[in-house]
Amino acid sequence: MALPSLFSSDPEDFVQSFLQGGRDKSELLAKVDEGKNRAGIYKPISLETALDIMVSTMENPMGPETCSLKFNIAVGRFRQSIPEGGATKARRSLEAYPDVMRAIISFFTRKQSSADHAAMLDHLATCCCPRGDLEVFGSMHSTTPCVDKRIFLAEKGVFLDSTIGYLADCLIAILSNMTQGKFRQLKNHAGATRRQQPWPHGMDDLLPNGLADSVDGFNLWVGDKNSGHFILRLVGTIAQLYPIFGLEIVSRGPDYVLGLQRPVQHLINAMDAYDRRPEWWIPKKTDARFAIPVSYALNFIRQLYTGGSSQYTKMMVTGGKRILLPVLLRGIAVLSPPYMSFLFRDEFFHMNFLMSVINNRPNDGAFCTETLTDLEKQWFMELRNAHQGGCYNPTCVPKSGLVHAPKCSSCDLIRYCDAKCQKEAWRNQQLPHRTICPKIKSLRERLGPYIWARTVSPSPEFTYRDFMNACKKKKIDMELVKEVGLHISCLQGSQTLFRNQISS
Ligand SMILES: [Zn+2]
Ligand SMILES: [Zn+2]
Ligand SMILES: [Zn+2]
Known part of the structure; x- marks a missing residue:
């Protein structure tokens, strides 16, 4: 990249x-x-x-x-x-x-x-x-x-x-x-x-x-709000070339600062800078306060992740739920508008990907080879997963003994435990169902009952390729697919975050 x-x-x-x-x-x-x-x-x-x-x-x-x-x-x-x-x-x-x-x-x-x-x-x-x-x-x-x-x-x-x-x-x-x-x-x-x-x-x-002291030394520089991400990039480069150094970073445990807290802090700082942006500001790949820290921090996480360390994956799933997930949800929202996701598609992809890792759905993550096509595949998988079940209310408290969650009758896709969850989801603050429901309905109607049934069924006979061909044939705007898929993906992340907060 x-x-x-x-x-x-x-x-x-x-x-x-x-x-x-x-x-x-x-x-x-x-x-x-x-x-x-x-x-x-x-x-x-x-x-x-x-x-x-x-x-x-x-x-x-x-x-x-x-x-x-x-x-x-x-x-x-x-x-x-x-x-x-x-x-x-x-x-x-x-x-x-x-x-x-x-x-x-x-x-x-x-x-x-x-x-x-x-x-x-x-x-x-x-x-x-x-x-x-x-x-x-x-x-x-x-x-x-x-x-x-x-x-x-x-x-x-x-x-x-x-x-x-x-x-x-x-x-x-x-x-x-x-x-x-x-x-x-x-x-x-x-x-x-x-x-x-x-x-x-x-x-x-x-x-x-030395290995150990270098991790501590780098950590001091990486903590700097304004220049730390430059050093983070260097650390990631060294970790990728010499995996033993990456392992040293990861070996410091789930809360170790350099592995997770520091990159997350740079992501947060960048988002804050974005939120404070002056009127004349147009996002560019070279923005030292937004694009560069975001890109360096995400790249660093990817470098440690692809270092093949299962320990880092564990770190992301445990520590990540608490500190990385909120900034990912925020980042995806910032990068979602078409002009942003076009400019920052690698970053956009990485945020999506990391979220699926944290959501603990390794099967979705396994296909990751970092292309936009994979991202489209993820959105297809989200449609399929949503239909399979589970409550998609972001503020749902897990309930026991639930066998089959009923679906929203309008979109016929998103499921909830009960009327209470459905009501909460409808007017959720960040991801209200009322905004996405008509879009899902429109996608379903445009695909037609035959294709829709195959899209949401877990049958391996109808693949992502078939889905893409059907979309092309029916002239379906991929922006619509993206919006729906991404929304479902964020619902998952938002729910994970909520459950994590109430359990701690
Ligand atoms: Zn002087
Ligand atoms: Zn609905
Ligand atoms: Zn529920």
Whole structure:
């Protein structure tokens, strides 16, 4: 799945997208202009100086000379030397700096208490640089030598969002052409020092702070509201390439933060940003406050899930019911409008898929190969499942001794325990039956009694393919099928959530 990356996103877009975070637009644009006007006053720092500053800052972030602005300028200067537009080109240039990569991974996997981590960020954000030589101070603090507009944001303290994101992307770029479980070949020609060896040439080189401590170290960074999802993406990339690392994350138990709570928190933050969106905001794949966190967090969950760990599936079903399910229901609602589901179809698919995993219907999930067709198949399965039975009132308390739930007489599909459940479902707040009932009825009538009977019967003779052919022949709008299927799927999720809440 193609993911938006800092390498490809347009800086102007990036600046714009920060504005969704509630930052003041005019103030921010004034800063950008101020930076532009100062262009040319100070001499840009050399690449050598930039590399020095970067490595020493990351190796010793509590050092007396560290300063986030200076660090930011250095990363900006480094960035200038790496060609953009094309991951392969960027990767090849980055490979020339194995030591910088080692410093980055070490920086991101440093285990410490969260108080120490916060103190470190504080220390970095405080500039104690000597101001004696204004020429030197200026070139290390003026935002102008760095062409990139993102760098202008440094003065707003946004450096973590962009610089940290860029550094994480550097590692991801290098790892992008690695084979699962394999490392880079060591150079054995005479004179090759350890520092010059390619990164990563072994497990110790990939995670120099060790498996367990790296999970704790990453966890600190991933917790950051604004830049954590960039690190989450890196963590997922490493877990996919080296499943042993993924297992280490999952082994921390059902509530372990990095595996589930952190990605969920990023999903929630993104939804919140979406809800607060200004009028002029049109969703785009490159939105740093919505699209990127959503896509990175979902992708991370998928990466751990497809790591083949049954433990993670268990984590999703137990912990997921409580914390992932509510955000999935919310996310599906946000991504449902046609223009959104078209733009974010991978994300939309993932949310649907994860919900079916949490709803504990592994048979539905088994077909998952991540295409839109599979999603249509899921909607078909929802129709079939609904007809088979079970109460579809989202606020239904499980009752014992119920053999056959009666159907709604109007749509002839959705079943309820009794009149009480039917009444509650009709006027449910999020998913009222009164809105979907006429749509189900219309779908049933358009398909005709013959096809409808076969669609909802569990007979293996009438398959999803037959259903699709029938829809095509009868010119049925797939949007209608989607709306009905998705609604039923959400009813299930909503009921699971409700039952989970009352039992805890
Ligand atoms: Zn400084
Ligand atoms: Zn009905
Ligand atoms: Zn019921």
